[in-house]
Amino acid sequence: MKIVFYRIYYCLFKGLKRSFNTNDKTTAIISVMYYSILLFCNVVSISLLFTAITKIRLYRFPWHWSLVLFLIINSLCFLKNKNYSKIMFVFDREDNKTKSARKTLCVINIVISLISVPLLMYLIGIMGLYIYIGDYETNL
Numbered sequence: 001m002k003i004v005f006y007r008i009y010y011c012l013f014k015g016l017k018r019s020f021n022t023n024d025k026t027t028a029i030i031s032v033m034y035y036s037i038l039l040f041c042n043v044v045s046i047s048l049l050f051t052a053i054t055k056i057r058l059y060r061f062p063w064h065w066s067l068v069l070f071l072i073i074n075s076l077c078f079l080k081n082k083n084y085s086k087i088m089f090v091f092d093r094e095d096n097k098t099k100s101a102r103k104t105l106c107v108i109n110i111v112i113s114l115i116s117v118p119l120l121m122y123l124i125g126i127m128g129l130y131i132y133i134g135d136y137e138t139n140l
Contacts, residue, residue, distance in 0.1 A: 035074055
């Protein structure tokens with residue numbers, strides 16, 4: 001699981017490095033923030049999926065605190081002692097065929113993480129499980 005966690009970070013780091021062309025420290029910080037947002041999207045998606053399956057409105061839980069937690073954990077994992085450079089060293093040594101296949105899987109994971117929240121919110125809305133703030137008191 002640790003390798004998958006590092007692999008997705010590596011994919012984000014390399015893509016952002018290619019896009020922004022900044023120094024490694026700046027790219028590492030931006031990658032940590034972006035990865036935290038992706039993990040937050042996964043948590044929200046799981047809560048929405050749980051709501052769709054069980055009809056228990058788990059999405060109303062204050063999940064925004066998990067974003068802060070992910071930022072702290074990712075900062076400690078990747079920025080402390082320049083661990084991002086160690087991760088880059090490990091994954092840069094892979095052969096091109098393996099790297100290409102794994103990069104494709106990472107991109108698929110990133111796209112699914114970003115698309116799943118709006119799609120599941122749409123599904124929750126169609127099922128009538130989404131409560132607007134004004135309707136909260138009447139639907140307790």
